[in-house]
Amino acid sequence: MKKLRVGVIYGGRSGEHEVSIASAAAIFKHLDRTRYEAVPIRIEKDGRWVLPDKAPTALSASEVIDQARLTSARAPRAGRDTLMVSHPGEDTLVTIERRPAEDSGEPEGAVVTGLGLDVVFPVLHGPYGEDGTVQGLLELASVAYVGSGVLASAAGMDKAAMKALFAAHGLPQAPYEVVTDFEWTKTPDAQRARLEALGLPLFVKPANLGSSVGISKVKSANALAPALATAFAFDRKAVVEAAVPEAREIECAVLGNDEPEASLPGEVIPSREFYDYEAKYLDSASQTIVPADLDATMVARVQTLALHAFRAIDGAGLARVDFLLSRSTGTLALNEINTMPGFTTISMFSKLWDASGVAYPVLIDRLIALAIERHSARQKLRTSAF
Numbered sequence: 518m519k520k521l522r523v524g525v526i527y528g529g530r531s532g533e534h535e536v537s538i539a540s541a542a543a544i545f546k547h548l549d550r551t552r553y554e555a556v557p558i559r560i561e562k563d564g565r566w567v568l569p570d571k572a573p574t575a576l577s578a579s580e581v582i583d584q585a586r587l588t589s590a591r592a593p594r595a596g597r598d599t600l601m602v603s604h605p606g607e608d609t610l611v612t613i614e615r616r617p618a619e620d621s622g623e624p625e626g627a628v629v630t631g632l633g634l635d636v637v638f639p640v641l642h643g644p645y646g647e648d649g650t651v652q653g654l655l656e657l658a659s660v661a662y663v664g665s666g667v668l669a670s671a672a673g674m675d676k677a678a679m680k681a682l683f684a685a686h687g688l689p690q691a692p693y694e695v696v697t698d699f700e701w702t703k704t705p706d707a708q709r710a711r712l713e714a715l716g717l718p719l720f721v722k723p724a725n726l727g728s729s730v731g732i733s734k735v736k737s738a739n740a741l742a743p744a745l746a747t748a749f750a751f752d753r754k755a756v757v758e759a760a761v762p763e764a765r766e767i768e769c770a771v772l773g774n775d776e777p778e779a780s781l782p783g784e785v786i787p788s789r790e791f792y793d794y795e796a797k798y799l800d801s802a803s804q805t806i807v808p809a810d811l812d813a814t815m816v817a818r819v820q821t822l823a824l825h826a827f828r829a830i831d832g833a834g835l836a837r838v839d840f841l842l843s844r845s846t847g848t849l850a851l852n853e854i855n856t857m858p859g860f861t862t863i864s865m866f867s868k869l870w871d872a873s874g875v876a877y878p879v880l881i882d883r884l885i886a887l888a889i890e891r892h893s894a895r896q897k898l899r900t901s902a903f
C-alpha cells in the first residue's frame with residue numbers, strides 16, 4: 518500500500534508558536550512510518566513559510582524555548598524559505614522557492630515544486646492558524662486537512678462570535694458583554710454602565726487571541742479602563758464577563774465529525790490566581806488531574822455540553838471544550854472551545870483520550886481518517902446548479 522504523505526504545518530504567527538512546535542514534534546515522533554510519510558512545514562513567527570531540513574524534536578514548549586535560545590545564538594534554524602500556494606488539481610499545494618543565481622549556476626528564478634500531500638495536519642494554535650486563515654488556504658487547495666473548517670475555526674477563535682453561537686444554542690455561560698474600542702472611546706459612560714451591570718469581579722479579554730494573552734481580572738471599578746486598554750492593544754473587540762466564583766477548570770476532549778465523541782473530563786489546577794500565560798506554559802507547577810474528580814451526573818453533563826458546543830460551532834475532527842465549574846454554587850458554565858488544542862503527548866487533549874482508551878498514535882490515525890472522510894464527502898458535493 519502506498520504511504521500517505523502527511524504535511525504537518527506548525528509554528529505560526531502566534532503566542533502559541535512554541536507549543537505548536539512541541540505538538541508537531543510529538544506527531545513526528547508517534548506517526549506510524551509504515552503507513553505515513555511526514556513532511557514538516559514550518560511557519561516562522563513573522564509569517565514566513567519554511568521547508569525545514571529536519572522535523573522538530575523538542576517535546577515541550579519550555580524545551581522549544583530553550584532550544585531556540587541556544588540555536589539562535591549560533592545559527593538560524595536550517596531550512597528553505599518558501600511560498601505556499603494553492604493549486605487545485607493533481608498536486609494541491611505547491612511551493613515556490615527563490616533560486617539564487619550563485620547556488621546553481623542557473624539564472625535566478627522561481628522553482629515550483631508540488632508537495633504531493635494527501636492530507637495536511639495544521640497543528641497551529643491561535644491567530645493565523647487555528648482561526649480559519651490556514652484552513653482557507655487548504656480549502657482553496659482542495660486538500661484534506663485535520664480539524665475544523667473555516668467557519669468553526671474562526672468562530673472558535675473569536676470569543677464574541679463563539680459566545681453568540683453558544684447563546685443561540687441555549688448553552689450555559691457566564692453573563693457577558695461585547696464592547697469595541699470604538700464604542701468605548703465614543704460613549705464611555707454608556708459602556709461603563711452596561712459593563713458594570715455585570716458586577717465584580719470581571720474578566721476582560723481581547724476577542725481574538727489565546728494563551729490568556731491580554732486577559733485581566735478586574736476586581737474594582739477603576740481597574741476596568743486599564744483592563745480594556747490592555748485588551749484593545751490586542752484586538753478592536755473585547756469580551757467582558759462576570760467571574761465564575763471559585764471556579765474549577767474542567768476540560769473535555771471531542772473527537773469526530775458528524776458523530777463526535779466526548780472523552781472523560783479532566784481538571785486543571787492553575788498555579789496562579791487564574792490560568793494565565795505563565796501558568797499555562799512556563800511554570801510547571803500547574804497540575805492536571807485526569808480524569809477529574811466529578812460525580813457521574815456531572816461527567817455526563819460535561820460530555821453532553823462539550824458535544825453540543827462542538828456542534829454549535831459546526832466543529833470537525835477535534836476540539837477541547839473548557840468549562841468553569843463554581844465550587845460555591847455548583848453551576849457549570851461553558852468557557853470556550855479550542856479547535857486545535859495543544860497536541861503534545863502531555864497536553865490535556867491527549868491525556869484525556871488516553872484515559873478514555875485512545876492512545877496517542879491511534880489519535881493521530883483517527884484524525885487523519887476523519888480529515889480524509891470529510892474531504893471525500895465534500896468532494897462529492899455539487900458545486901453548480903447545472
Ligand SMILES: Nc1ncnc2c1ncn2[C@@H]1O[C@H](COP(=O)(O)OP(=O)(O)O)[C@@H](O)[C@H]1O
Nearest residue numbers: 691720727728729730758759760761764791792
Ligand atoms: N468568567 C470567568 N470566571 C473565572 N475565571 C475565568 C473566567 N474567564 C476566564 N477565566 C480564567 O482565565 C483563564 C483564561 O481565559 P480563557 O477565556 O480561557 O482565555 P484563553 O482563550 O486565552 O485560554 C481561564 O482558564 C480561567 O482561569
Ligand SMILES: [Mg+2]
Nearest residue numbers: 728729839853
Ligand atoms: Mg482557555
